[in-house]
Amino acid sequence: MxxxxxxxxxxxxxxxxxxxxGVFIPTDAKIGLIDDLSMAGxxxxxxxxxxxxxxxxxxxxxxxxxxxxxxxxxxxRGLVPNLRGLEAAVAAGVxxxxxxxxxxxxxxxxxxxxxxxxxxxxxxxxxxxVPAGLSVRAYISTITHCPYEGPTDPARVAVLAERLAEWxxxxxxxxxxxxxGTVGDVERVLxxxxxxxxxxxLGVHFHDTYGQALANVVLSLDAGIDKLDSSAGxxxxxxxxxxxxxxxxxxxxxxxxxxxxxxxxxxxxxxxSVAARFCDEHNLPYRSRAGRATLxxxxxxx
Amino acid sequence: MxxxxxxxxxxxxxxxxxxxxGVFIPTDAKIGLIDDLSMAGxxxxxxxxxxxxxxxxxxxxxxxxxxxxxxxxxxxRGLVPNLRGLEAAVAAGVxxxxxxxxxxxxxxxxxxxxxxxxxxxxxxxxxxxVPAGLSVRAYISTITHCPYEGPTDPARVAVLAERLAEWxxxxxxxxxxxxxGTVGDVERVLxxxxxxxxxxxLGVHFHDTYGQALANVVLSLDAGIDKLDSSAGxxxxxxxxxxxxxxxxxxxxxxxxxxxxxxxxxxxxxxxSVAARFCDEHNLPYRSRAGRATLxxxxxxx
Numbered sequence: 001m002x003x004x005x006x007x008x009x010x011x012x013x014x015x016x017x018x019x020x021x022g023v024f025i026p027t028d029a030k031i032g033l034i035d036d037l038s039m040a041g042x043x044x045x046x047x048x049x050x051x052x053x054x055x056x057x058x059x060x061x062x063x064x065x066x067x068x069x070x071x072x073x074x075x076x077r078g079l080v081p082n083l084r085g086l087e088a089a090v091a092a093g094v095x096x097x098x099x100x101x102x103x104x105x106x107x108x109x110x111x112x113x114x115x116x117x118x119x120x121x122x123x124x125x126x127x128x129x130v131p132a133g134l135s136v137r138a139y140i141s142t143i144t145h146c147p148y149e150g151p152t153d154p155a156r157v158a159v160l161a162e163r164l165a166e167w168x169x170x171x172x173x174x175x176x177x178x179x180x181g182t183v184g185d186v187e188r189v190l191x192x193x194x195x196x197x198x199x200x201x202l203g204v205h206f207h208d209t210y211g212q213a214l215a216n217v218v219l220s221l222d223a224g225i226d227k228l229d230s231s232a233g234x235x236x237x238x239x240x241x242x243x244x245x246x247x248x249x250x251x252x253x254x255x256x257x258x259x260x261x262x263x264x265x266x267x268x269x270x271x272x273s274v275a276a277r278f279c280d281e282h283n284l285p286y287r288s289r290a291g292r293a294t295l296x297x298x299x300x301x302x
Numbered sequence: 303m304x305x306x307x308x309x310x311x312x313x314x315x316x317x318x319x320x321x322x323x324g325v326f327i328p329t330d331a332k333i334g335l336i337d338d339l340s341m342a343g344x345x346x347x348x349x350x351x352x353x354x355x356x357x358x359x360x361x362x363x364x365x366x367x368x369x370x371x372x373x374x375x376x377x378x379r380g381l382v383p384n385l386r387g388l389e390a391a392v393a394a395g396v397x398x399x400x401x402x403x404x405x406x407x408x409x410x411x412x413x414x415x416x417x418x419x420x421x422x423x424x425x426x427x428x429x430x431x432v433p434a435g436l437s438v439r440a441y442i443s444t445i446t447h448c449p450y451e452g453p454t455d456p457a458r459v460a461v462l463a464e465r466l467a468e469w470x471x472x473x474x475x476x477x478x479x480x481x482x483g484t485v486g487d488v489e490r491v492l493x494x495x496x497x498x499x500x501x502x503x504l505g506v507h508f509h510d511t512y513g514q515a516l517a518n519v520v521l522s523l524d525a526g527i528d529k530l531d532s533s534a535g536x537x538x539x540x541x542x543x544x545x546x547x548x549x550x551x552x553x554x555x556x557x558x559x560x561x562x563x564x565x566x567x568x569x570x571x572x573x574x575s576v577a578a579r580f581c582d583e584h585n586l587p588y589r590s591r592a593g594r595a596t597l598x599x600x601x602x603x604x
Contacts, residue, residue, distance in 0.1 A: 179595070182561030183520050211554035211591035212561075215517040218485050245591050252513035259484025259514075289513035289547050293481070 004226035006263040009254075011037055012046040012205070012247050013275070014065070015079060017235030019049060019058045020246065025282060027061040031068035033278055037232060038074045040270035042250075046098065046229060047076040050085035063092040077137065081112060086126050096135030099123045099169070103157045104146035107177070111141065120163065127167055138169040139205065143189050144181030151185075158192035165197045171227060172202055176216065179209025179245070186216045190223050203227030206248045208234060208287075213248035214256060221262070228253065233275030234287030251275070251291030269294050306528035308565040311556075313339055314348040314507070314549050315577070316367070317381060319537035321351060321360045322548065327584060329363040333370035335580055339534060340376045342572035344552075348400065348531060349378040352387035365394040379439065383414060388428050398437030401425045401471070405459045406448035409479070413443065422465065429469055440471040441507065445491050446483030453487075460494035467499045473529060474504055478518065481511025481547070488518045492525050505529030508550045510536060510589075515550035516558060523564070530555065535577030536589030553577070553593030571596050 014034050018025050025033075034045055047069070053060035066076055077096040078089040089097050101119040102108040108116050123138060130136055143157050161172045174189060181189075193202065204220045205228070206213035217228060230253045236246025254268040272291030279286040286292065316336050320327050327335075336347055349371070355362035368378055379398040380391040391399050403421040404410040410418050425440060432438055445459050463474045476491065483491075495504065506522045507530070508515035519530060532555045538548025556570040574593030581588040588594065 180561075182558050184562045208591055209595045210557045211516055211551065212558060214513055215520045215558070218517045218520070245595075249513065255512045256484050256514060256517070259482075260486045289510055293511045293547075 002224065003221045003260060003262060004224060006226065007221070007257055008044055008227045009042065009250060009264050009266065010044040010046050010077070010203070010227070010229045011042045011232060011250060012229040013037070013231040013233070013235040013250075015046040015049055015059070016229070017231040017246055019056055020237045021058065021284070023282070024058055024060075027064050027068065029278075029282065030061070030065045033274070034065070034069045034074070034076075036274040036278075037266075037271060038070070038072070040274050041266035042271065043073060043265045044075045045077065047078060047094070049079035049081075050088040050092075051079065051081050063088060066092040066094055077135070080126060082122055083125060083129060086129055090131060090134070094134075096137060096170075097126075097130070098137045098139055099126055100139045100141065101160060101164075102141035102146075102177075103152045103160060104142045104149045106148035107142045107146045110148070116160070120160070123164070124167065127169070135171075136169045137171040137173055137203070138164040139173045139175050140164075141175045141177045143174045143176050144185040145176075145178045147178060152189075154189040154192040157189050158196050161193045161202075162196040165201055170201070172197060173205050173227070173229065174202065175205040176207060176213075179207035179213065181216065182212050183215050183219045186219055190220065190225075194223060199224045200226075203229070205229040208245040208248050211245075214252055217248060217253060217256065221260075232271050232288070233279050233284075233291060235275065235279070235284065245287055249288035249291060251288035251294065255290035255294075269298055304526065305523045305562060305564060306526060308528065309523070309559055310346055310529045311344065311552060311566050311568065312346040312348050312379070312505070312529070312531045313344045313534060313552060314531040315339070315533040315535070315537040315552075317348040317351055317361070318507075318531070319533040319548055321358055322539045323360065323586070325584070326360055326362075329366050329370065331580075331584065332363070332367045335576070336367070336371045336376070336378075338576040338580075339568075339573060340372070340374070342576050343568035344573065345375060345567045346377045347379065349380060349396070351381035351383075352390040352394075353381065353383050365390060368394040368396055379437070382428060384424055385427060385431060388431055392433060392436070396436075398439060398472075399428070399432070400439045400441055401428055402441045402443065403462060403466075404443035404448075404479075405454045405462060406444045406451045408450035409444045409448045412450070418462070422462070425466070426469065429471070437473075438471045439473040439475055439505070440466040441475045441477050442466075443477040443479045445476045445478050446487040447478075447480045449480060454491075456491040456494040459491050460498050463495045463504075464498040467503055472503070474499060475507050475529070475531065476504065477507040478509060481509035481515065483518065484514050485517050485521045488521055492522065492527075496525065501526045502528075505531070507531040510547040510550050513547075516554055519550060519555060519558065523562070534573050534590070535581050535586075535593060537577065537581070537586065547589055551590035551593060553590040553596065557592035557596070571600055
């Protein structure tokens with residue numbers, strides 16, 4: 001399979017990036033981040049999560065964030081753990097929802113208090129109630145490694161992906177939650193999944209905890225996948241690896257795509273400016289290498 | 303071509319890493335770094351440079367460093383810009399030398415005060431005087447991008463590599479000096495070079511300035527290349543991109559190789575410990591993601 005001509009980047013910093021921080025980012029700042037990144041050309045956002053505020057206090061203001069964003073041409077997705085979350089997401093007026101399962105029972109139990117089959121039941125119940133026209137993306141976590149169970153069986157990921165596709169999920173995103181997977185691990189999972197699910201419905205979500213994310217992005221592009229999550233400035237972390245990096249940085253992905261002549265939304269220098277300013281204002285590490293180099297180069301030129 | 307079963311890592315932090323810093327690292331600390339990394343299992347070192355101390359004051363103590371290292375099973379290479387450098391390297395007792403050219407005249411002139419053909423003449427003169435048994439590695443810089451001339455012609459890289467191979471250089475290392483090259487650029491260069499030089503004599507040297515280094519390492523392994531440079535903790539920088547990352551981090555490479563089941567020298571956790579301590583002692587940023595995550599995981603376990 002050849003590389004796609006165009007890739008859809010979903011900007012994950014507002015949700016996956018911010019929710020793994022130990023601090024609460026004020027509502028206005030979350031809205032400002034999405035608005036500024038959309039001014040930088042990004043269109044698709046993993047914006048919020050409609051989880052219980054007790055479980056994830058960082059996302060307690062999900063509805064206010066959706067209400068506050070200047071919604072000119074942007075696509076806002078909200079993660080939905082259950083029917084109550086779906087109701088809140090629909091009331092808030094999201095463009096799409098995300099639902100969550102995992103390829104490891106122990107991880108799923110600790111993450112969302114349901115084993116894999118129970119999480120699939122919840123997804124099934126949500127799908128039965130989803131209003132027409134609302135896009136549904138299903139995430140499968142721990143596709144290569146589980147922090148409790150070790151290496152993941154790729155066949156299990158493929159079976160879950162196939163069921164989610166058959167149930168009508170528009171997109172199935174493969175989440176390498178720990179960032180431990182190397183290209184060999186990811187290749188095995190993709191081989192299994194692509195035998196059961198059309199590539200046009202697959203996306204990938206990599207964490208850069210062990211520095212492997214961009215190599216895994218390349219592998220996924222080579223497999224024909226044209227949808228991926230990334231986070232401006234590499235915002236975020238990994239609750240299972242203290243001090244570790246977050247999602248693969250949007251700017252690093254953009255540099256790759258620009259170098260390969262693959263079309264995408266957003267401008268690398270503008271995204272880097274927005275993310276660097278946000279990190280600076282909230283005392284967070286700015287982690288994009290391509291972003292830092294791009295900003296440094298623009299200062300030299302200026 | 304399939305991935306190699308074993309990869310030789312040349313640890314570049316002592317030379318390429320430290321010489322690009324704005325500070326002089328004391329001789330004892332340089333010796334300690336090499337000794338500690340060799341205790342961590344690394345064997346092959348890009349150790350010093352026998353350049354003019356006026357040009358590169360960071361390397362003024364090259365002979366003392368070579369004399370000071372506990373040389374139990376380690377291979378120490380010294381960069382040699384000219385016949386005077388060769389003389390000093392031989393007197394110091396290195397195991398191998400490095401010689402340098404580039405695929406861009408402007409870069410070569412600014413870096414070593416000689417255009418490409420003049421740099422090749424210097425290499426030729428050095429090769430004529432190299433004592434038998436001394437290993438020679440030739441570096442070609444700017445294989446994908448030049449900071450002054452823009453994109454590099456891959457055919458020019460291939461012609462230079464072929465000449466260096468014909469002249470008897472044991473190894474030819476392709477240096478992506480700026481870290482701007484994506485897998486598309488590197489693939490083009492490798493295609494050209496592999497048509498003219500046996501893969502067994504090739505090595506790669508990537509900088510992580512734009513976050514592309516590990517993906518380029520994967521591509522090189524896929525092409526069958528089994529020799530690469532890396533730098534513990536990602537030590538180093540890039541004089542052409544202020545604030546930018548250095549060589550690809552040894553720990554990130556090791557995590558990749560371990561994941562792929564590819565044999566190599568050195569232990570990731572020990573290398574990470576040594577590099578993190580060195581960075582801490584010298585107030586340098588510790589930049590390996592896999593190293594940071596490995597150290598964090600070992601603290602959690604401990």
